[in-house]
Amino acid sequence: MEIENYIQKVTLNAREASLNLAVVNSELKNSILNTMADRILSGSVHLKKANSEDLEAGRKAGLSSAMLDRLELTDDRIKEMAESVHDIANLKDPVGSVIDGWTLTNGLRLKRVRVPLGVVCIIYESRPNVTADAAALCIKSGNAVILRGGKEAFNSNMAIYQRLQAAFKNTELSPHCLQLIETTDRSAVPPLLTADDCVDVIIPRGGKSLIRHVVETATIPVIKHYDGICHTFVDQECEMNMALEICENAKCQRPGTCNAMETLLVHEKVANDFLPRIQKKLQARGVELRGCTKTRAILSDIKEAEEEDWKTEYLDMILSIRIVKGINEAIDHINTYGSGHSDAIVTDELASAERFQNAVDSATVYVNASTRFTDGGQFGLGAEIGISTNKLHARGPMALEELTTYKWLINGEGQTRQ
Amino acid sequence: MEIENYIQKVTLNAREASLNLAVVNSELKNSILNTMADRILSGSVHLKKANSEDLEAGRKAGLSSAMLDRLELTDDRIKEMAESVHDIANLKDPVGSVIDGWTLTNGLRLKRVRVPLGVVCIIYESRPNVTADAAALCIKSGNAVILRGGKEAFNSNMAIYQRLQAAFKNTELSPHCLQLIETTDRSAVPPLLTADDCVDVIIPRGGKSLIRHVVETATIPVIKHYDGICHTFVDQECEMNMALEICENAKCQRPGTCNAMETLLVHEKVANDFLPRIQKKLQARGVELRGCTKTRAILSDIKEAEEEDWKTEYLDMILSIRIVKGINEAIDHINTYGSGHSDAIVTDELASAERFQNAVDSATVYVNASTRFTDGGQFGLGAEIGISTNKLHARGPMALEELTTYKWLINGEGQTRQ
Numbered sequence: 001m002e003i004e005n006y007i008q009k010v011t012l013n014a015r016e017a018s019l020n021l022a023v024v025n026s027e028l029k030n031s032i033l034n035t036m037a038d039r040i041l042s043g044s045v046h047l048k049k050a051n052s053e054d055l056e057a058g059r060k061a062g063l064s065s066a067m068l069d070r071l072e073l074t075d076d077r078i079k080e081m082a083e084s085v086h087d088i089a090n091l092k093d094p095v096g097s098v099i100d101g102w103t104l105t106n107g108l109r110l111k112r113v114r115v116p117l118g119v120v121c122i123i124y125e126s127r128p129n130v131t132a133d134a135a136a137l138c139i140k141s142g143n144a145v146i147l148r149g150g151k152e153a154f155n156s157n158m159a160i161y162q163r164l165q166a167a168f169k170n171t172e173l174s175p176h177c178l179q180l181i182e183t184t185d186r187s188a189v190p191p192l193l194t195a196d197d198c199v200d201v202i203i204p205r206g207g208k209s210l211i212r213h214v215v216e217t218a219t220i221p222v223i224k225h226y227d228g229i230c231h232t233f234v235d236q237e238c239e240m241n242m243a244l245e246i247c248e249n250a251k252c253q254r255p256g257t258c259n260a261m262e263t264l265l266v267h268e269k270v271a272n273d274f275l276p277r278i279q280k281k282l283q284a285r286g287v288e289l290r291g292c293t294k295t296r297a298i299l300s301d302i303k304e305a306e307e308e309d310w311k312t313e314y315l316d317m318i319l320s321i322r323i324v325k326g327i328n329e330a331i332d333h334i335n336t337y338g339s340g341h342s343d344a345i346v347t348d349e350l351a352s353a354e355r356f357q358n359a360v361d362s363a364t365v366y367v368n369a370s371t372r373f374t375d376g377g378q379f380g381l382g383a384e385i386g387i388s389t390n391k392l393h394a395r396g397p398m399a400l401e402e403l404t405t406y407k408w409l410i411n412g413e414g415q416t417r418q
Numbered sequence: 419m420e421i422e423n424y425i426q427k428v429t430l431n432a433r434e435a436s437l438n439l440a441v442v443n444s445e446l447k448n449s450i451l452n453t454m455a456d457r458i459l460s461g462s463v464h465l466k467k468a469n470s471e472d473l474e475a476g477r478k479a480g481l482s483s484a485m486l487d488r489l490e491l492t493d494d495r496i497k498e499m500a501e502s503v504h505d506i507a508n509l510k511d512p513v514g515s516v517i518d519g520w521t522l523t524n525g526l527r528l529k530r531v532r533v534p535l536g537v538v539c540i541i542y543e544s545r546p547n548v549t550a551d552a553a554a555l556c557i558k559s560g561n562a563v564i565l566r567g568g569k570e571a572f573n574s575n576m577a578i579y580q581r582l583q584a585a586f587k588n589t590e591l592s593p594h595c596l597q598l599i600e601t602t603d604r605s606a607v608p609p610l611l612t613a614d615d616c617v618d619v620i621i622p623r624g625g626k627s628l629i630r631h632v633v634e635t636a637t638i639p640v641i642k643h644y645d646g647i648c649h650t651f652v653d654q655e656c657e658m659n660m661a662l663e664i665c666e667n668a669k670c671q672r673p674g675t676c677n678a679m680e681t682l683l684v685h686e687k688v689a690n691d692f693l694p695r696i697q698k699k700l701q702a703r704g705v706e707l708r709g710c711t712k713t714r715a716i717l718s719d720i721k722e723a724e725e726e727d728w729k730t731e732y733l734d735m736i737l738s739i740r741i742v743k744g745i746n747e748a749i750d751h752i753n754t755y756g757s758g759h760s761d762a763i764v765t766d767e768l769a770s771a772e773r774f775q776n777a778v779d780s781a782t783v784y785v786n787a788s789t790r791f792t793d794g795g796q797f798g799l800g801a802e803i804g805i806s807t808n809k810l811h812a813r814g815p816m817a818l819e820e821l822t823t824y825k826w827l828i829n830g831e832g833q834t835r836q
Contacts, residue, residue, distance in 0.1 A: 019753055023776050104798060108787055117809050118779065196633075200809045215614075215637045221810045222639075242832040249834035335437055357827045358441050361536065369526055369830030378835070379826075380522060391535050391618045391823040392639045393811040405809040408797075409775045412787030414660040416667035417796070 003183070007191040010146060010179050011198035014119045017176035018144035022116045024173065026093040033089035033136050035167040040082040040132060043163040047073055050159035051128070058152055070127050071153055081129045081160075084383065088136040091382040094401045095142045106415050112406045116142030118200040120403065121192055122385075123148045123214060125206030128156040134203075135164055135178050137385050141403035144177045146199065148192065150206070151184040158182065193218040205386055223398065226389050227313040227339035228258030230371040233265040233330040233356065234274055235347035242368065243346040247278055249370040250344065252285045256315045258387060259342045259374040263310060263320045265330045268294070271323045275299055287317045294323040310337040327352050331359045338362060340389055342371040363389065363396035421601070425609040428564060428597050429616035432537045435594035436562035440534045442591065444511040451507035451554050453585040458500040458550060461581040465491055468577035469546070476570055488545050489571055499547045499578075502801065506554040509800040512819045513560045524833050530824045534560030536618040538821065539610055540803075541566045541632060543624030546574040552623075553582055553596050555803050559821035562595045564617065566610065568624070569602040576600065611636040618823075623804055641816065644807050645731040645757035646676030648789045651683040651748040651774065652692055653765035660786060661764040665696055667788040668762065670703045674733045676805060677760045677792040681728060681738045683748045686712070689741045693717055705735045712741040728755040745770050749777045756780060758807055760789040781807065781814035 021029075040047070051073040058068050094114050101111030120143045122134045131147060138145035149157035161180040168175040181188050193202060193214060202222045204214040211224050232250050234243045250261035266274055275298045279289060290305040299321075309320040310333070324330045327345075334343050344366035345356040353367040364374045374396060376384025381399035388394040394402035439447075458465070469491040476486050512532050519529030538561045540552045549565060556563035567575035579598040586593040599606050611620060611632060620640045622632040629642050650668050652661045668679035684692055693716045697707060708723040717739075727738040728751070742748045745763075752761050762784035763774040771785040782792045792814065794802025799817035806812040812820035 019777070019779060022779070102798065104796075108791065110797060115779075219633050221808060223810070239832070245832060245834055253835055353829070359437070361437060361440070361533075362825065364826040364828060367827075367829045369828060369833040370835055372835040373526065373828065373833070374826075378522070379528060380520065390639060392641070395823050396826050405813050407780065408782040408792075408814050409785075410782060410787060410791065411771070411785045414657070414663060415787040415791070416663055417671055417788055417790040 003185055003187050004191045006183075007181075007188055007195065010181065011119070011192070011195040013174070013176035014144040014146050014179060015198035017174035018116070018118045021139070021144055021173055021177050022095075022118070022142050024142075026095075028171065028173070029093070029140055029142065030089040032167045032171060032173070033085055033140060036132070036136065036164045037082040037085035037089070039163040039166060040078060040085065040160065043159070044075060044078045047078055047156065047159050047163070048075075050155040053155045054153055061152075063152065067152070071156070073128060073156060077129065081132045084129070085132055085136045088133075088140050088383050091140065091400060093140065093142075094404050099406055107412065108415050109411045111409050113409055114401070114404045115407050117403060117405050119144045119146065119198055121146040121148070121199050121202045121220070123189070123192075123202065123204045123206070123210065125150040125210055128153045128160060130205065131157045131160040131180070132164060133383065134385060135161075137383060137400060137403060139177060141400045143403055145179070146192065147178075147180045148189065149180065154184050190217055193220060196220055203386060221393075223386070223388050223390050223394060225258065225387050228260070228341040228387075229262050229311070229313050229337065229339040230259055230341055231263045231265055231330075231334050231338060231343045232261050232371065233324070233327070233334075233343070233345045234267060234270060235327065235345055235349065235352050236267040236269045237348045237352075238270070238346045239348065240270075240274060240277070243274065244278055244281055246344065246346055246368070246370050248281050248285065250372055251282060251287055251319050252317070253370070253372050255317050257372070258313075259371050260315070261319065261371055262312065262314050263322065263333075263337070265322050265324050265333060266295075267327075267330075268323050268325055271295070271298055275321070282319060285317070287319050290318065290320045292322040295321045313339070327355055331356065335359075335361050341387070342366065342374040344369060344371050363387075421603055421605050422609045424601075425599075425606055425613065428599065429537070429610070429613040431592070431594035432562040432564050432597060433616035435592035436534070436536045439557070439562055439591055439595050440513075440536070440560050442560075444513075446589065446591070447511070447558055447560070448507045450585045450589060450591070451503055451558060454550070454554065454582045455500040455503035455507070457581040457584060458496060458503065458578065461577070462493060462496045465496055465574065465577050465581070466493075468573040471573045472571055479570075481570065485570070489574070491546060491574060495547065499550045502547070503550055503554040506551075506558050506801050509558065509818060511558065511560075512822050517824055526828055526830045526833050528826060528828050531827055532819070532822045533825050535821060535823050537562045537564065537616055539564040539566070539617045539620045539638070541607070541610075541620065541622045541624070541628065543568040543628055546571045546578060548623065549575045549578040549598070550582060551801065552803060555801060555818060555821060557595060559818045561821055563597070564610065565596075565598040566607065567598065572602050607631075608635055611638060614638055621804060639811075641804070641806050641808050641812055643676065643805050646678070646759040646805075647680050647729070647731050647755065647757040648677055648759055649681045649683055649748075649752050649756060649761045650679050650789065651742075651745070651752075651761070651763045652685060652688060653745065653763055653767065653770050654685040654687040655766040655770075656688070656764045657766065658688075658692060658695070661692065662696055662699055664762065664764055664786070664788050666699050666703065668790055669700060669705055669737050670735070671788070671790050673735050675790070676731075677789050678733070679737065679789055680730065680732055681740065681751075681755070683740050683742050683751060684713075685745075685748075686741050686743055689713070689716060693739070700737060703735070705737050708736065708738045710740040713739045731757070745773055749774065753777075753779050759805070760784065760792040762787060762789050781805070
């Protein structure tokens with residue numbers, strides 16, 4: 001009950017703070033962000049001390065070395081975190097831009113204007129730098145933000161939060177524009193996910209079980225990122241060397257990311273030629289290949305791909321390969337097993353390119369490029385708060401604009417409805 | 419278990435049908451809609467027969483005469499239903515329009531193109547004409563649709579559905595583009611609301627308890643319409659006659675609608691002059707007034723407004739009235755008690771108009787006009803599927819465009835990420 005009261009207070013405070021934050025100009029928001037960045041840098045000793053407590057607790061709890069590495073704050077990482085906040089301050093503010101507008105026959109003037117969503121709640125398990133990044137993106141777009149970080153990074157997150165928080169001092173904005181849940185108690189989460197009256201959107205960032213829990217519990221709208229099961233389809237007519245390079249890049253450049261290729265689809269007419277060459281290239285990079293029966297008739301030394309492989313996001317140096325009869329089978333495979341994230345075709349044929357982009361039901365569909373480009377920064381959107389596999393509101397990379405909604409402003413001179 | 423299997427089959431069929439529907443041209447969709455409209459008209463006898471069964475059952479079950487009236491299909495209503503489908507066929511198809519696009523420094527060409535959401539599920543309690551309207555809007559925007567109507571209108575809905583369904587015969591599209599849940603069993607709803615893999619959005623249309631149930635049960639994104647607690651604020655400097663007309667219209671023109679005024683806020687400087695005049699006007703129309711203490715010092719013969727009144731959507735000839743010290747108190751009242759639907763200011767002062775439109779956190783904010791205009795048709799959007807009080811994806815009137823999402827199409831010539 002005590003926790004519920006605490007969460008209720010936090011969410012009410014956020015809602016109240018959001019109303020003022022929504023109407024201040026960019027200059028004030030930018031100045032707060034720049035102060036935040038400076039305070040991260042100048043707090044480096046303090047941040048590392050708090051972080052060392054997390055690291056020690058993590059070692060005792062037996063966290064993997066990969067997890068400990070993700071958790072660690074070094075001087076370089078602290079500097080990067082501050083720079084990222086400065087960069088966000090320099091982005092264009094989406095608030096106030098007019099989306100469209102027109103005049104009705106009765107003389108009413110309508111326009112749709114971008115406004116902040118209101119209160120954004122971010123639940124994350126990731127590196128402590130998310131604390132600063134998410135806070136900066138939300139404040140920049142005029143949203144009050146409630147952060148709920150992972151248990152392992154609690155001290156680091158608290159320390160970063162305190163540095164950021166102080167940036168609201170001596171401004172006209174309430175410090176409740178930015179709040180971090182100051183407990184690791186799991187019972188804090190359900191009341192957050194159902195605070196419909198105060199919170200406008202929940203963005204979970206982390207593993208599938210976290211996201212599933214949020215989706216099942218929340219009554220507030222959720223923008224989520226599930227799997228990235230990305231495909232590359234090598235078509236009958238294509239430049240073989242381009243196909244080899246795109247596939248190598250999509251699989252190997254950073255295999256642990258959501259936009260890396262997990263399944264390679266190859267047109268049966270080029271399989272005999274293409275498969276031995278891509279095998280050579282990928283095996284030299286240490287990729288384990290798993291193939292369908294037809295693939296294994298060509299690459300006899302690789303493992304069989306099971307039904308489960310087509311549904312798996314490996315996030316690892318593993319690739320499943322399937323030979324398809326043509327573009328329709330490739331499209332069907334992607335729409336059946338894919339996760340609607342990023343898929344690519346390598347082709348020379350205009351009709352194939354257009355058919356593929358039209359029919360593949362994914363957030364991002366590439367022709368003759370690596371799926372690894374799906375990223376707010378790469379797209380030129382500036383920093384991203386995540387990549388959405390939702391279809392509602394935001395699809396693909398979510399940046400500042402996706403942290404806004406719109407309102408209809410209508411001006412008349414006494415019009416009434418007949 | 420049998421019901422769960424049935425719903426699973428329906429949702430899988432819808433998902434599969436949606437992939438073809440998403441890529442057909444407007445001509446085919448329009449021709450199907452026009453056939454639907456014709457089949458509604460030519461099925462009039464059949465529809466009235468099915469409807470009479472519902473009416474008889476409704477009378478036996480003791481439905482109110484208002485509810486029976488809503489349920490009834492007359493020749494005129496059948497004609498209107500058909501005309502509405504023809505009108506939707508004539509609207510501009512949002513699918514395929516390019517939202518924006520640019521070229522990156524590495525030469526990749528990006529564009530965002532409107533595409534259908536996929537599968538839309540509409541759960542409604544309303545008049546049987548929603549069956550035709552919702553089906554037409556979804557098909558026009560390229561979405562497969564699953565309809566779940568109310569028990570009371572089951573026979574009417576089934577009859578309309580069968581007329582519509584036949585429009586897919588001899589086309590390249592699957593009849594599964596349009597499915598109605600062919601049972602009134604309540605256990606059909608939970609598996610619909612959690613069919614994440616197949617359904618992209620749930621739109622509930624009906625009373626608050628239906629909407630609450632959907633929001634609490636669904637794991638699929640929901641676009642909802644809760645209350646319309648709409649306000650008009652009569653500012654210090656304003657044209658009194660304009661204020662009187664706007665208030666009368668907002669309250670009386672159709673009090674049972676979501677965009678009717680429920681609370682009148684009056685600047686204390688004009689209260690002595692304005693309140694007796696609006697009282698005279700509204701009482702002549704039969705409106706019951708409920709006032710705050712200050713209001714009752716001027717209008718001594720009206721009832722006291724309780725705290726609960728400010729939170730109530732009367733949908734009736736009742737109006738609560740509050741005197742405020744000025745615009746800030748008016749804005750605070752609206753942001754505290756309002757439902758974020760439609761609110762208006764009547765003012766001559768530019769600064770008041772701009773402050774009000776900036777600070778009121780509602781989907782539609784009017785200056786010198788009646789809140790009754792909030793409607794897709796009035797806004798020039800064509801037919802609407804509903805009015806959203808969500809902030810995500812769609813805010814305010816939802817028409818064809820809001821039944822679409824976008825995908826990123828990216829073209830290159832071998833770009834890989836470094």
